[in-house]
Amino acid sequence: MYPIVKKVVLSSAVKEFEVRAPMVAEKAQAGHFFIMRANERGERIPLTIADYDREKGTITTIIQELGASSTLVGQMEEGDEILDFVGPLGVPSEIELFDGPTVLVGGGIGIAPIFPIARALKAAGNEVISIIGARNKDLLIWEEKMASVSDKLIVCTDDGSYGRQGFVTDALKDLYAERGKLAAVWAIGPMPMMRAIANVTRPWAVKTIVSMNPLMMDGTGMCGACRVQVGEETKFACVDGPEFDGHLVDFDLAIKRLAIYKDQEKRALAALEHKGGHCGCQ
Amino acid sequence: MSVKDRPNRQEMPCQAPEERIRNFREVALGYTEEQAVLEAQRCLQCKKPKCRDGCPVEVLIPEFIQAVAERNFAEAAAQLKEKNALPAVCGRVCPQESQCESKCIIGIKSEPVAIGRLERFVADWEMAQEGQMAKEKCTSATSTVSPKGKKVAIIGAGPAGLTCAADMARLGYDVTVFEALHVAGGVLMYGIPEFRLPKAIVEKEINTLCQLGVNVQVNMVGGKTFTVEELQQKGYEAIFIGTGAGLPNFMGIPGENFCGVFAANEFLTRTNLMKGYDFPNALTPVRAGSKVAVLGAGNVAMDAARTALRLGAEEVSIVYRRSEKEMPARAEEIEHAHEEGVQFKVLTNPVEIVGDEQGWVKGMRCLRYELGEPDESGRRRPVAIDGSEFFMEVDTVIVAIGQGPNPLVTQSTPGLELNRKGTIYADEEGRTSLEGVFAGGDIVTGAATVILAMGAGKKAARAMDQYLQSK
Numbered sequence: 224m225y226p227i228v229k230k231v232v233l234s235s236a237v238k239e240f241e242v243r244a245p246m247v248a249e250k251a252q253a254g255h256f257f258i259m260r261a262n263e264r265g266e267r268i269p270l271t272i273a274d275y276d277r278e279k280g281t282i283t284t285i286i287q288e289l290g291a292s293s294t295l296v297g298q299m300e301e302g303d304e305i306l307d308f309v310g311p312l313g314v315p316s317e318i319e320l321f322d323g324p325t326v327l328v329g330g331g332i333g334i335a336p337i338f339p340i341a342r343a344l345k346a347a348g349n350e351v352i353s354i355i356g357a358r359n360k361d362l363l364i365w366e367e368k369m370a371s372v373s374d375k376l377i378v379c380t381d382d383g384s385y386g387r388q389g390f391v392t393d394a395l396k397d398l399y400a401e402r403g404k405l406a407a408v409w410a411i412g413p414m415p416m417m418r419a420i421a422n423v424t425r426p427w428a429v430k431t432i433v434s435m436n437p438l439m440m441d442g443t444g445m446c447g448a449c450r451v452q453v454g455e456e457t458k459f460a461c462v463d464g465p466e467f468d469g470h471l472v473d474f475d476l477a478i479k480r481l482a483i484y485k486d487q488e489k490r491a492l493a494a495l496e497h498k499g500g501h502c503g504c505q
Numbered sequence: 506m507s508v509k510d511r512p513n514r515q516e517m518p519c520q521a522p523e524e525r526i527r528n529f530r531e532v533a534l535g536y537t538e539e540q541a542v543l544e545a546q547r548c549l550q551c552k553k554p555k556c557r558d559g560c561p562v563e564v565l566i567p568e569f570i571q572a573v574a575e576r577n578f579a580e581a582a583a584q585l586k587e588k589n590a591l592p593a594v595c596g597r598v599c600p601q602e603s604q605c606e607s608k609c610i611i612g613i614k615s616e617p618v619a620i621g622r623l624e625r626f627v628a629d630w631e632m633a634q635e636g637q638m639a640k641e642k643c644t645s646a647t648s649t650v651s652p653k654g655k656k657v658a659i660i661g662a663g664p665a666g667l668t669c670a671a672d673m674a675r676l677g678y679d680v681t682v683f684e685a686l687h688v689a690g691g692v693l694m695y696g697i698p699e700f701r702l703p704k705a706i707v708e709k710e711i712n713t714l715c716q717l718g719v720n721v722q723v724n725m726v727g728g729k730t731f732t733v734e735e736l737q738q739k740g741y742e743a744i745f746i747g748t749g750a751g752l753p754n755f756m757g758i759p760g761e762n763f764c765g766v767f768a769a770n771e772f773l774t775r776t777n778l779m780k781g782y783d784f785p786n787a788l789t790p791v792r793a794g795s796k797v798a799v800l801g802a803g804n805v806a807m808d809a810a811r812t813a814l815r816l817g818a819e820e821v822s823i824v825y826r827r828s829e830k831e832m833p834a835r836a837e838e839i840e841h842a843h844e845e846g847v848q849f850k851v852l853t854n855p856v857e858i859v860g861d862e863q864g865w866v867k868g869m870r871c872l873r874y875e876l877g878e879p880d881e882s883g884r885r886r887p888v889a890i891d892g893s894e895f896f897m898e899v900d901t902v903i904v905a906i907g908q909g910p911n912p913l914v915t916q917s918t919p920g921l922e923l924n925r926k927g928t929i930y931a932d933e934e935g936r937t938s939l940e941g942v943f944a945g946g947d948i949v950t951g952a953a954t955v956i957l958a959m960g961a962g963k964k965a966a967r968a969m970d971q972y973l974q975s976k
């Protein structure tokens with residue numbers, strides 16, 4: 224069992240958890256994720272390793288409550304134990320010393336997974352410029368942590384309640400206009416946001432890496448649920464990714480694939496809201 | 506009594522097809538005591554039993570059958586367990602018609618002795634006797650043999666790994682099994698459906714192992730959570746790799762990533778391991794659609810097709826480019842699939858999967874085939890018929906055209922020699938190119954059978970023991 228040692232409520236639907244999982248913490252690197260199962264009924268859900276502490280043997284992750292499984296996790300408290308926790312999974316981010324500024328774009332809870340990448344790039348000696356965005360001020364997370372690993376931090380909110388008003392794409396365009404040359408861009412956030420960033424950087428021919436979050440199950444390459452179309456190839460996000468070349472990913476298909484179980488997901492959430500009982504709509 | 510006058514083979518009682526396609530309970534119900542005794546009496550007790558040559562783990566077939574004929578079921582169980590750690594499983598899933606039963610002397614003139622069904626009967630009888638005791642989860646492991654004080658590690662808790670673990674524990678080694686998923690059992694737990702192999706049976710058989718003192722650690726992914734080298738550094742003196750062939754193949758045709766196209770592994774794992782049939786009590790959804798095409802004709806394909814029916818699909822077809830004669834599935838599974846109303850669209854293969862604007866499958870462009878000259882596998886090669894293209898309307902496609910070796914462990918183990926297809930190179934005894942590292946099962950042979958994997962685990966245990974003794 225994997226005890227939750229700390230829980231922070233960041234907003235009504237976004238929670239930060241620190242979980243004791245020493246074997247995973249020992250190996251964790253930027254770009255890795257893990258898979259957890261809250262209890263016997265639970266789905267196996269993938270979450271990014273947003274931070275880790277090897278000495279304490281803990282992993283930090285941020286979860287957004289969307290459907291039944293993430294809501295079930297969100298309801299867990301400090302001291303509760305997670306039944307299954309496996310990782311670190313995926314291929315870690317390729318960290319090197321780039322010739323020019325590296326730009327990290329995090330949207331919504333995508334800010335959390337972008338943090339360890341920014342930190343690793345900075346540690347490797349890169350110039351790190353971070354652009355983080357949220358719908359409004361209350362939904363913005365980890366600003367201070369991002370500032371601590373960035374040479375420059377640009378904050379955007381859709382409604383202008385904090386930082387500059389507008390989308391992260393606008394901030395990126397302005398940055399490009401100002402600097403003329405960017406060495407590499409990482410973008411993590413909702414799929415439409417990553418698609419938008421990839422579309423913006425395509426004409427600049429700047430290396431653009433996105434972290435895909437398809438449906439997953441085992442996370443070891445066994446089930447093929449996590450297939451992503453990358454150029455002409457079929458890739459398994461859990462073992463070949465989750466990071467891919469944003470200019471090659473078929474985002475339209477990836478977004479559709481997220482909705483495969485939409486009807487069931489609604490039923491599961493309804494059942495959960497009836498305190499775990501049957502929803503009766505079968 | 507001459508062979509010809511022998512009574513007929515006892516039929517296996519089964520749930521009626523119209524009944525069973527609405528539930529996930531076991532299809533074959535098992536022999537009654539009377540049936541088992543009658544069937545056992547058909548055995549000639551050959552002096553040189555040919556049947557044993559057909560069993561990869563050399564089960565003491567005439568001996569256990571004799572005990573059944575004498576109604577000494579406890580003795581029969583003891584004889585069985587002598588060679589086979591998972592008899593309740595093998596009795597259900599071995600392709601007996603091409604193994605033990607194919608060699609049975611009675612089979613020449615009449616139907617062979619139903620060795621598999623008898624094996625199942627004995628194993629089930631024994632479990633029923635253990636009753637309450639076996640139901641309890643094994644928590645504290647007690648070793649029955651004096652420990653040799655040497656640690657060995659097994660990676661992967663499928664039939665190969667579990668068999669190797671059991672034998673090593675019996676020999677007195679300190680055995681730890683590392684399994685990537687949240688339960689042990691491999692394909693027996695995530696792949697083969699409940700209606701063919703009840704999970705409670707697999708769990709009980711695994712508990713037996715646990716009682717031998719084997720320590721099973723789940724949620725441990727070789728190549729990710731740990732590496733072979735790190736195990737060696739931590740003092741594991743011999744390591745067995747039994748990670749199976751879990752990497753699903755796709756056809757490489759356009760449209761295979763549309764919504765509604767699933768690898769059989771995904772479809773079956775959602776249903777079996779994650780209990781998708783009990784959704785939303787279990788939170789993992791599974792979707793069968795209404796018109797389903799299953800590509801392939803092995804055990805995996807039959808399991809996927811019959812699972813789709815049970816999840817409520819209206820029309821389920823097996824789409825296979827050869828003819829029914831070449832189908833690799835167990836005879837009984839093909840028969841059961843027919844009875845349940847699965848359609849067989851043979852000599853047919855898709856060339857493209859077609860989707861709608863929402864990215865959902867709406868059908869497949871298919872070609873018809875005829876059989877030509879035999880190929881390397883000895884089976885007649887299917888040849889596409891010119892101008893035979895047609896459209897098959899389906900809303901779900903389940904791909905079951907084979908699995909390759911999972912590369913997580915092999916990629917992270919420098920110096921481990923591989924075969925051309927990425928399987929691990931190992932000799933007959935399971936020795937790999939690395940000292941102290943052994944391998945067996947599907948990760949060595951490519952996708953094969955439960956009993957071959959168990960046989961490999963057994964041989965490797967012998968070789969590991971020799972290696973550790975001589976060290």
Ligand SMILES: Cc1cc2nc3c(=O)[nH]c(=O)nc-3n(C[C@H](O)[C@H](O)[C@H](O)COP(=O)(O)OP(=O)(O)OC[C@H]3O[C@@H](n4cnc5c(N)ncnc54)[C@H](O)[C@@H]3O)c2cc1C
Nearest residue numbers: 268269270271285286287289290291292293436437481488
């Ligand atoms: C590698 C990886 C890393 C991830 N990291 C994080 C993370 O750090 N924090 C976090 O909150 N989530 C993360 N996710 C997404 C998370 O796994 C899903 O949000 C979660 O599984 C949804 O489960 P659910 O049952 O609550 O929602 P569901 O009932 O399955 O879905 C509810 C709604 O969310 C959408 N949805 C489903 N799955 C996803 C998904 N994978 N991504 C986006 N939308 C989805 C569905 O289309 C549906 O509309 C990650 C996913 C992957 C593959």
Ligand SMILES: Cc1cc2nc3c(=O)[nH]c(=O)nc-3n(C[C@H](O)[C@H](O)[C@H](O)COP(=O)(O)OP(=O)(O)OC[C@H]3O[C@@H](n4cnc5c(N)ncnc54)[C@H](O)[C@@H]3O)c2cc1C
Nearest residue numbers: 661663664665685691692727749804946947953954955958
């Ligand atoms: C649907 C289906 C039906 C089948 N039906 C039959 C049948 O009727 N009769 C028959 O004889 N055979 C059947 N087979 C084939 C049979 O199940 C396999 O040949 C057999 O299970 C192989 O055993 P194994 O121990 O080599 O591998 P597996 O059973 O595949 O077990 C491997 C184990 O290793 C684990 N693992 C993988 N990678 C790692 C890693 N990196 N770290 C740690 N653990 C890891 C896996 O999670 C798994 O638990 C069927 C297979 C399938 C998929």
Ligand code: SF4
Nearest residue numbers: 560564595599604605
């Ligand atoms: S283990 Fe399989 S092959 Fe061997 S005797 Fe039993 S059923 Fe036959």
Ligand code: SF4
Nearest residue numbers: 548549551556609610
């Ligand atoms: S070959 Fe057939 S008849 Fe002879 S011992 Fe084996 S099962 Fe009995």
Ligand code: FES
Nearest residue numbers: 442444446447461
């Ligand atoms: S999650 Fe199953 S193969 Fe990637």
